[in-house]
Amino acid sequence: MEFDVLVDVRLRGGIADPAGATIERALPALGYDGVSGVTVGKTVRFTIEATGIAEATARAEDLCASFLINPVIEDASVAVLPADPVG
Amino acid sequence: MATTVGVVVFPGTNCEMDAVVAVERLGGDGRMLWHADDYLGGVDAVIVPGGFAHGDYLRPGAIARFSPMMGAVARFAADGGPVVGICNGFQVLTEAGLLPGALQKNTGLRFLCQPTMLRVATSASVLTSRASVGTELSVPINHFEGNYTCDSETLAQLRDEDRIVLRYVDNPNGSVDDIAGVCSEGRNVVGLMPHPERACDELLGSADGAVLIGSLLDAA
Numbered sequence: 001m002e003f004d005v006l007v008d009v010r011l012r013g014g015i016a017d018p019a020g021a022t023i024e025r026a027l028p029a030l031g032y033d034g035v036s037g038v039t040v041g042k043t044v045r046f047t048i049e050a051t052g053i054a055e056a057t058a059r060a061e062d063l064c065a066s067f068l069i070n071p072v073i074e075d076a077s078v079a080v081l082p083a084d085p086v087g
Numbered sequence: 088m089a090t091t092v093g094v095v096v097f098p099g100t101n102c103e104m105d106a107v108v109a110v111e112r113l114g115g116d117g118r119m120l121w122h123a124d125d126y127l128g129g130v131d132a133v134i135v136p137g138g139f140a141h142g143d144y145l146r147p148g149a150i151a152r153f154s155p156m157m158g159a160v161a162r163f164a165a166d167g168g169p170v171v172g173i174c175n176g177f178q179v180l181t182e183a184g185l186l187p188g189a190l191q192k193n194t195g196l197r198f199l200c201q202p203t204m205l206r207v208a209t210s211a212s213v214l215t216s217r218a219s220v221g222t223e224l225s226v227p228i229n230h231f232e233g234n235y236t237c238d239s240e241t242l243a244q245l246r247d248e249d250r251i252v253l254r255y256v257d258n259p260n261g262s263v264d265d266i267a268g269v270c271s272e273g274r275n276v277v278g279l280m281p282h283p284e285r286a287c288d289e290l291l292g293s294a295d296g297a298v299l300i301g302s303l304l305d306a307a
């Protein structure tokens with residue numbers, strides 16, 4: 001079976017996010033007041049083959065931890081869905 | 088026979104000739120090492136130079152660490168061989184797990200290309216053996232992601248073990264504890280963001296980098 005994987009990579013708490021801070025600072029000038037907590041991360045999507053969702057999730061999380069993120073500065077959440085749902 | 092320094096070249100590396108010329112002006116023999124090969128060919132030391140290895144895609148150094156040459160470099164380092172990562176090379180060495188910590192975007196979100204003053208924090212490393220602690224060196228930086236960071240336990244360990252090699256006199260990028268360069272537990276692997284190979288001749292504005300590249304030649 002194939003599964004769609006969506007990895008949401010974000011900077012860990014305490015790691016400077018100059019891109020997020022710059023966007024947040026620009027918002028009042030554009031008329032968007034009251035917006036806070038802006039962070040900039042990245043999204044990685046791919047399809048993975050596995051026998052079931054548990055295996056797909058385990059493989060995606062392993063791939064994520066060993067390559068897609070640098071654990072010193074980044075965290076990620078991994079979402080896995082069947083790529084071709086029946087029906 | 089001249090000391091041979093291997094300079095690793097990835098697709099996107101752009102400081103390899105600067106490194107080779109600096110080594111040769113100081114009496115060494117510089118040799119390029121292609122990233123897809125997995126042998127060092129008997130070199131006495133290795134420089135992982137600056138640039139944008141593999142386009143810096145994903146993160147600087149993230150893909151470069153999978154190049155076959157990095158396996159050979161890791162084995163060389165494990166045997167005590169001197170390895171220096173400069174700028175992107177420092178990023179590659181942290182991603183490869185040969186050095187602790189990581190390099191994040193500069194505070195202020197600016198690409199910085201300027202001379203900086205460094206202070207030698209230890210002479211017990213393959214890059215600083217010719218320099219005295221406290222010596223100030225003018226060496227240029229040229230980076231966007233040079234803001235060194237690590238968790239507080241790692242920082243305490245680096246301090247306790249005297250593994251902070253160079254500090255910025257006037258921190259340009261937000262690096263924790265003004266760190267410009269660190270070394271491995273064995274002191275034979277050093278990473279730094281500034282470019283000593285670009286400061287080995289007065290014509291370039293400073294020859295202060297020669298003491299660092301010269302130290303590497305001594306260590307080889």
